[in-house]
Amino acid sequence: MSGIGAALLNSLDIGLLLFIIAVGLNIVFGVLNIINFAHGALYMLGAYLAFTLINLVGMPFWAALLLAPIGVAILAVIIDRVLLRFIYSRDVADSLLLTFAILLIINESVRVVWGSGIHVVQPPQLLSGSVELLGSSVSTYSLFVIVIGLLLLAGLWYLFNRTRVGRIMRAAALDRDMAEALCINTRMVVTGVFAFGAWLAAVGGVVAAPMRALDPGMGDKIIIESFIVVVIGGLGSFPGALLGAIILGLIHGFGGRYLPEVNLLLPFLGMALVLLFKPNGIMGKGATA
Amino acid sequence: MKKTSMKKLLVAMTAAATLGTAGTSYAEDPIQIGGIYILSGSAATYGEFAQKGINLAVDEINASGGILGRQVEMVYEDSQGKASVAIQAARKLVYSEGVEALVGLDSSGVAQGMVPTMPELQKPLIITHAATPDVTGKLCNPFTYRISVNVAQNMKAAALVAAETDATNWTTIGPDYAFGHQSWEFFGNYLKEIKPDVNLMSETNFPRFGAEDFTPFIDRVMNSDAEGVLISVWGGDLVNFIRQANTRGFFDKDMEVMFTVGAATEVLSALGEEMPEGVHLSTRYWYDAYDNEVNDRFVKAYMDAYGTPPSYNAEGAYAAIYAYKQAMEAAGTTEGPAVAKALSGMSMEAPNGTVTFRAGDHQAMVSPNWGVSGPMHPEHGIRTLTNLQIFDGEEVARTIEETGCKL
Numbered sequence: 001m002s003g004i005g006a007a008l009l010n011s012l013d014i015g016l017l018l019f020i021i022a023v024g025l026n027i028v029f030g031v032l033n034i035i036n037f038a039h040g041a042l043y044m045l046g047a048y049l050a051f052t053l054i055n056l057v058g059m060p061f062w063a064a065l066l067l068a069p070i071g072v073a074i075l076a077v078i079i080d081r082v083l084l085r086f087i088y089s090r091d092v093a094d095s096l097l098l099t100f101a102i103l104l105i106i107n108e109s110v111r112v113v114w115g116s117g118i119h120v121v122q123p124p125q126l127l128s129g130s131v132e133l134l135g136s137s138v139s140t141y142s143l144f145v146i147v148i149g150l151l152l153l154a155g156l157w158y159l160f161n162r163t164r165v166g167r168i169m170r171a172a173a174l175d176r177d178m179a180e181a182l183c184i185n186t187r188m189v190v191t192g193v194f195a196f197g198a199w200l201a202a203v204g205g206v207v208a209a210p211m212r213a214l215d216p217g218m219g220d221k222i223i224i225e226s227f228i229v230v231v232i233g234g235l236g237s238f239p240g241a242l243l244g245a246i247i248l249g250l251i252h253g254f255g256g257r258y259l260p261e262v263n264l265l266l267p268f269l270g271m272a273l274v275l276l277f278k279p280n281g282i283m284g285k286g287a288t289a
Numbered sequence: 290m291k292k293t294s295m296k297k298l299l300v301a302m303t304a305a306a307t308l309g310t311a312g313t314s315y316a317e318d319p320i321q322i323g324g325i326y327i328l329s330g331s332a333a334t335y336g337e338f339a340q341k342g343i344n345l346a347v348d349e350i351n352a353s354g355g356i357l358g359r360q361v362e363m364v365y366e367d368s369q370g371k372a373s374v375a376i377q378a379a380r381k382l383v384y385s386e387g388v389e390a391l392v393g394l395d396s397s398g399v400a401q402g403m404v405p406t407m408p409e410l411q412k413p414l415i416i417t418h419a420a421t422p423d424v425t426g427k428l429c430n431p432f433t434y435r436i437s438v439n440v441a442q443n444m445k446a447a448a449l450v451a452a453e454t455d456a457t458n459w460t461t462i463g464p465d466y467a468f469g470h471q472s473w474e475f476f477g478n479y480l481k482e483i484k485p486d487v488n489l490m491s492e493t494n495f496p497r498f499g500a501e502d503f504t505p506f507i508d509r510v511m512n513s514d515a516e517g518v519l520i521s522v523w524g525g526d527l528v529n530f531i532r533q534a535n536t537r538g539f540f541d542k543d544m545e546v547m548f549t550v551g552a553a554t555e556v557l558s559a560l561g562e563e564m565p566e567g568v569h570l571s572t573r574y575w576y577d578a579y580d581n582e583v584n585d586r587f588v589k590a591y592m593d594a595y596g597t598p599p600s601y602n603a604e605g606a607y608a609a610i611y612a613y614k615q616a617m618e619a620a621g622t623t624e625g626p627a628v629a630k631a632l633s634g635m636s637m638e639a640p641n642g643t644v645t646f647r648a649g650d651h652q653a654m655v656s657p658n659w660g661v662s663g664p665m666h667p668e669h670g671i672r673t674l675t676n677l678q679i680f681d682g683e684e685v686a687r688t689i690e691e692t693g694c695k696l
Contacts, residue, residue, distance in 0.1 A: 003512055010504045107329070116333035118525045118559040120532065130536055136508075139536035212501050213528035213559065217331025221499050256496060256505025263505075264465050264497050 005134025007253045013142040015249020016149025017208055021222055022229040023156065023241040024200030030236035031173040031193040034084065035092055037099040040223030041106035042198045046072050046205025047214050048114055051121050061124040061210070069202035076198030080191045088190065103219070111216040123210035141211055148207055152200075153242065160238065169193060173236075228267050232274045234284025243282055319362035320355070320623055322613060323382030324606075325375050325393035325403075326418075328367035331499060331525055334555050335395045335602050339417060340365065342603030343392070345590055346610035356614045357623070364388055370395065372402025379403060383410045389623040390414075392609045395602070397421035397440075397467040407432040413629040415612055417605035420573075421467050422475070422692070425652035429694035432629045434651040436612060436644065437605040438573035440471050441692075443657040445685040447519065447547060448479035450569055450659050450678065451487075456517030456545040458488045462506050462530075463521035465495035472521040472549055490515060496522075503530045507537050517545035527551065528559045540565040547571070552660065554600040557671035564672045566662050574601040574641050575658040578679055584640040598669050599640075608639035612646075644682075649689035649696060654682035 025039045049068035053059045059067075079102060087094045122128070123141045130139045160166040171179045172189045180186050204222075212218065225248065233244025248267060255266040262269075274282060324343060326336030340363075347361050355361055364386050366378035375394065382388045391414040394400045400419035407414050408430050416424060416435040420443070425435050451459065459480065463469025477489045492513055494506040503522070507530075510518055522530045527550070534540060550556075551570035576588050576598045587607060591599040599607075616631040617623050634648040645654045660674030 003508055006508055007505065010502070010508075014502050111329065111333060116337045118334060118528050118555055120528060120559050120563070130538070137538060139533075141536070211529075211532065213525040213532070215331045215525040216329070216333055217499075217525075220330060221501060252502060253505055256494075256503075257509050260492075260494050260496075260506065260509065263495075 003136065003257060006136040006138065007257050009134065009138050009142065009146070011246075011249040011253025012149075013145045013249075014252050015246040016146055016153075017204060018225055018229050018248055019149055019242050019245035020152055020207065021201055021204040022226045022233070022245050023152075023238065024197040024204075025226050025230055026233075026236055026238060026241045027169075027200070028194060028197035029230075030238075031169055032084075032088060032190055033092060034088070034095040034099065034194075035235075036194075036197065037096055037223065038079075038102040038106060039099075039197070039201050039226065040219035040221075041103045041110075042072050042076065042201040042219075043205040043208070043222050044110060044214075044216075044219035045075070045106060046202025047121075047209040047212075047218065048110055048119075048205075049202070050206040050209045051114075051119050051214055054121055055119070061121075065203070065206050068206050069199045072202035072205075073195040073199040076195040077191055079198075080194045084194065085187075085190075103223075107216055107219065114214075114216075116216055119214040121209040121214070127210075139211075145207055145211070148203075152203070156238065225267075228271055231271050231281055234278075234281025237281065237283040240281055240283030319360040320357070320617070321362050321364055321386060321388040322610065323379070323386065323388035323391045323393075324363055324365045325368050325378050325382070325391065326365065327370045327395045328365065329369060332370060332395060335418065335524070336365075336367070338555070338600045338602040339393070339395070339606035341591070341595055342599065342605070342607035343610055345587070345594060345603075346607045349590070350610065350614055356617050357621070361610070361614075368393070368395065368399050370399060372399045375399045375403045376406050379406065379410060379414075383412050388412070389617075389625065390613050390628060392417055392606060392613075394419040397423075397471075400424045401428065401467065404428050404430065404433050410625075412625040413613075413616075413632060415609040415632075417609045418602050421471060422687070425650045426687075426692040426694050429650050429692070429696060431633075431696060432625070434612075434629075434632050434646050434653070436609050436639070436646075436653045436655070437601070438655050438657045439652060440468065441475050441687050442652075442655070442680075442682075442685045443549060443571060443573070444472055444475035445479050445687075446657040446659055446678070446680045447476050447549060447571065448483055449680070449685075451476070451480050451517060451519075451545065451547065452483040454517060454545045457486065458490055458515050459517045459519065460490040460493055460510060460513065460515040461519045461521065462494040462496070462503070462510060463519070464498040464523070464526065466498055468523075469495050469498075469521050473519060476519050499526060501526075501529060503533050504537065507534050507539050511537065511539060511542060515544060517547070519547050519549065520551070521549040523550040523553065524556070527553075527556050531556075531560055531565070532563055535563060535565065540568065545569065551662075552658070552674055553602075554598050554671060558597065558669075560672075561670060562665060564662055566664070566672070568662050569659060570662050570672075570674060571657055571659045572601045573655070573657060574599075574604040575660065575674055575677065576604075576640075577674070578658045578677055579641055581638075581640075581642060583638050587640040598671070604640050608637070608641075608644065611639065612637055612644075642682075647686070647689075650692045650694040651696070652686065652692070654686055656680045656682045657685065 050064040053064040229244035233240030328336040368375040422441040461473040547569040552572035620627040620631040660677040663673040663675035
């Protein structure tokens, strides 16, 4: 079967894009104990900012890839300082409600600012063609998505395991009071982590923009996928996000080709199976960790 | 004694005076029409198009004296694309806003859920977009009408187009809900009838609505021996589909490709030159297809107001308001049952020609438009349609018996 190579690459590009987005969701949950419903909306903002910078301002794609996520991260700092800081000590359910409100506000703002129409972003010239790989033609852009995903994966691993910042983040995740006692400014850590999660979501949005149409519902679509990833992989777990994303990527990539009759069911079937045998997700520590 | 009767008289006079003013103010009250569309989320653009068409009609009607001497006013509710929300919206519009009539519905699923509640509300509903055959078929009722093309009409036309090609092996890619499945079912049945030697492949493709990545299904069709493919993916999904299909070389294959809602202007403007040339595209109304006074006026007014050519959804919504004007004036009242009755069998001049609401099922006899994508339009920034075909509304409609509607 010549299609397997194509299916594999396709699964990887879906999976790694999902990883970029879901890992942000997981880091924010792990450190802040917040389930960020607005994560998808931040992804959408990244894509729309990129659209503005590329199509309306005329910047190259690479500049947008650098600038749009920074813009979203700055917004995240404001959201954190103005709204979220009041609920960190409360129950997870409160954070769900508040971030859902933020999601609605961002969704509606996007519709007001950019309109409800469908927009597209062109991939950069360098990545707009396709190449022969594993016996089938693959768009250069999806290879780029795979590369970006792997780079971020490596970068995140390095950050968490080899740097002081990563160690501080892990310490704050493990026991915030203890970290405070050790003279770590946890307030800054908290804001920084939330902004970093938003930055990751926005990077996902910019990377997705040239291959996914932009519309005011794109954030809602991705948040559902991200939650499936997180449920499969485990809430709050970094390797879990990777594993969940790759599994969901494989479900989409192979399911659509070989089991199209049940493609609608497969992600949820996968989720149900995981919940049945590993209720906290494959790598999960559970919501109380 | 004398004093009390004087008092009574005064009360009666005051009461009469209030009644009088109430009476006059009633006559000057605007006629409210409720619109239920998707106004948020991915498909919000469809609700916005409908509003653009409606606003145009309302402004024109109000400028020329309104309906029955009363101004027209719209009240909108967001259906969110969900039947339960739409039903609630309809009740709110009728019972607390006091609207006289309803227009709307962008999705087949919403229409199937909401239509059965219309007799309870005793107000007419004109569907301007949702295309499921059921609402003017087995779910039909005295209060529900549709001014836009339905799946059965469009697929009859699609089958006529497909029968003209050399393709024998046909498959489909469509969204995994009523619209995608019914499109394929009706297309297959009609095509088999017209050209019995075609082969309807059992390998069909129904990706999730909002799937974002269609590559698996694109590859699957490219690796099959399909010679023709009917694609009923629409909206943002269709934009995604076509861009992903382009990178896979889908359109370079020797295959007849038919998009059932491909000539929607919102899709064409998003895609620009990325919409390939030489594929079959359909829409429920193509702005450049009709040479009549109403269409000239409508297209010009729309372009002046919004700067883009009107989409099919704007046209349906625009015409629906005029349908209410004509029906209310014919009935001489805005009473729901009377207006609903006046719509039955009524003919009107719409941008897409003379439109008749068939008495047997309340489906408007309108024509789907099919063409082949051509060069870019020099001003509108979208592909043109060549080999345009305007089918006869009666010819592509099901017979009343076939609809299963009993009115």
